Structures are given as C-alpha cells and as structure tokens.
Amino acid sequence: MKRSAIKRRPLADTTLATLEPEATEYRELDGNGLYFRVKPDGGKSWQLRYKNAAGKWSWLGLGSYPEVSGALARKKAGEHQANISNGIDPLEHKRSEKARQEAAASRTFRVAAEDWFQYMQAKGLEQSTLDKARTYLDKDILPALGDRQLDDITRNDCANLQASLEARGAHNVAKKARGWINQIFGRAIARGLTENDPASRLSAIAAPAPATRQQPHLLEHELPDFLHALRASTSRLPARTAAWLCLWLAVRPGMLRFAEWSEFDLDAGTWSVPAAKMKMDRDYMTPLPSQAIAALQDLRRVTGGNRWLFPGVGPKNPTISENTISQVYANAGYKGRLVGHGARHTASTLLNEHDWPKKHIDAQLAHKLEGVAGVYNKAQYLEQRRVMMQWYADYLDALASGTAKQLSRNAITAPSLPQSASRPDQ
CATH class of the missing domain: 3.30.160.390 (Integrase, DNA-binding domain)
Known part of the structure; x- marks a missing residue:
C-alpha cells in the first residue's frame, strides 16, 4: 500500500x-x-x-x-x-x-562472588581449594543467593543457607561456605558495592558437628596381609605407585596428586613442595626412601614426559582423581578399611609406637606446631627424617616378609642413596 x-x-x-x-x-x-x-x-x-x-x-x-x-x-x-x-x-x-x-546488575551477590573467586585465583591458592570453592559456589551458594542484591540479603538468608548444609550433614562444607560468604561480603564492602554485612557471626549459631571420625587406617598387625595384597595389585602403574608413595612418605593424598617432576631430585633423594601448595607458610621437603626412589625411576619411564607424576585423562582432569589412591586400596580388598589419608594415621601410629621423636614425625606429616613454637620453629629435621622414613619403608618390607623383629630401630644408621632398590610390584 x-x-x-x-x-x-x-x-x-x-x-x-x-x-x-x-x-x-x-x-x-x-x-x-x-x-x-x-x-x-x-x-x-x-x-x-x-x-x-x-x-x-x-x-x-x-x-x-x-x-x-x-x-x-x-x-x-x-x-x-x-x-x-x-x-x-x-x-x-x-x-x-x-x-x-x-x-x-553489578551489585548482585553473583557478581561479587565471581569477583572474589577471580581474586582468590590470582592469589595462587592450591587448585584443590579452588575446586572446592567453585563446586560449592555453583552447587549451594549461588542457587540460594546469586541473583539477590547485596543490599537485600539478610542475616536470616545466610543463616538459612548454613542450616540447609548442616541438615544434610555437610558440617565441614557449612563451615567453609560461611567463611567464603563472609569474605565475599567483606570484599564487596571494600569495593563500595554495599555496606551490608549479613554473614558475620554466623559461627555463633552453627550446629555442632558430630565427633570427628578417624580416617580408615590399618594397625601394625594388619599390615602384612595388606602389603601382600597391595604387591599383587593389578592397578595401573601410576595409580599403584601413588598408593605406595602414600604409604612410604605419609604425605597428604591431595599433595601427592599434584606432584610435579620438577619438584623431585632423585639423585639427592628429596621431594620439594612449594609453600603455595602446602597448608603451611613455608616450603616442605620430604626425604625419599630407597624404595620410593626405585618406584619413581620406573614411573618416570611412563610419565616422565608429563608435567605431573600422575596425569589424568582429558583437559578437565590434569591429574588422577582424589579417589584414585583409595580405589587402589579398595581393589586390593581393603575397601572401607584403608583410604589414602588413613595411610598417614598408620604411619604416625607405627612411628610413635616405635619411639621415633614426635617432632620428627610431626615434621614428616607437615603438621604445624601450635602457639609460639609454630611461629619460630621452622626446622625440618631432614636428615633425621631421612633415617626415620628409610627405617619405616624397610620395616614395612620386613612386616611383609615376616622378619620385622630383626629390624632394630636402635641399630639404624643413616641410609645411603641406592642406585636401585626393590620395586613395589616385586
């Protein structure tokens, strides 16, 4: 028209x-x-x-x-x-x-939370910590608060979120989420996005967590059968090596998952972990018993071209999963009886029962001392721990062979670094 x-x-x-x-x-x-x-x-x-x-x-x-x-x-x-x-x-x-x-839109909790998460990434936090924060942001925190205006979120909103986590038994998650939300509001206040601070003092109304249960672990009399079962394991070499290193070194499984070849000096028999990866304010070094050195030499032929000792599958999984070590123990017939972190309990118990100095055990376990001692005592007792951890690895071998009574702790001398030693699959 x-x-x-x-x-x-x-x-x-x-x-x-x-x-x-x-x-x-x-x-x-x-x-x-x-x-x-x-x-x-x-x-x-x-x-x-x-x-x-x-x-x-x-x-x-x-x-x-x-x-x-x-x-x-x-x-x-x-x-x-x-x-x-x-x-x-x-x-x-x-x-x-x-x-x-x-x-x-710039003053929603979601925007403030993403800004906080990017800030935490830039600080270089351990990847496992960032992964946990990301998981619970996406799973619990953002669905409850994400699209709300910072000024509109009340103390009751934060308390209800905390209570919902506690109701499903996730007390540790509730504690971490409480701290994260508090940090998110603190940073938002500092950036001038709000004056609202509804996440403070929530610990005063937190439900008491149930008594802490020890991680499943084995005592000395249970170790011979377990060690025989682990030696017969058909798990893949990287997973099997990680399981043995967890036993020999008594390190945190999460730290072991993200071990990098650049951190190891097999000639010196040491593994050096930077403070950024540790739950401490300093670098950590552990001596490597001869059994661990031999196992690492074998592993290097398989994964030595990779950044990680224990690479994962695909770009989303740079390393083995957090359950891999426990799964090796489960496949050996010890499901529910021993997990990766439980190997630390086993080592601590056995070393204490055989009268090794507590300060050396705590240094190996990367336990931070409390009070003033934790501030000033930076000693790592590396050479003393080298003797202790070589004895421990030898004692595990002796338990498996039935000759443990012949291995006197008082007769130990400082070990030399071997050119070769028995492998975990021998």
Missing part, C-alpha cells in the same frame, strides 16, 4: 501491515504525537514526538512493528504523555532506568 492511499487516522491494522517502503525513510502520523516509521529496507517501528522541558522536540522509540501492535503503541504513548504532563522526560527516565538496572 502506498502512503498516499491512507484514508484515516489512527492507522488501520491493514494499513500498518501493507505500507510499502520508499527510497528514503518516512513517518506517518497515527495521532496524538504518535508516528509510524517505515525504513527503506522495510523495517517498521513506532515513535513518539514530544516537547521536552527545554522546549525542544524529541523522538522516543516505542518498539518495532509488528512486535508492538497499533493498540499497544497507542497505550504506551498515552502513558508517556501522562508522565510528560507531570514533568517527567521519558528519554531521561529511560536513561536513568537503564543506569539503575546496570547498577543493580
């Missing part, structure tokens, strides 16, 4: 649908300041012409046709004209509303 054929105003629906474009853009008055715009490419839309407070004519877009019908455009125009008569400039109102929405 040609615009010259228009017979009446307001424009009929058939007119709106059939108006033809021309070489240049044009507008047709619908009535009461409302215009129908037709562009050369056939695009159609509605515009309201009005006089602003400065007495100048302005155009306000009301939406595209046919998404905005004639009836809806007239309704919108009437609402804007009512505001104009009350001194409200619709363009200024639209700009201020957009700015308000953008400001609101």
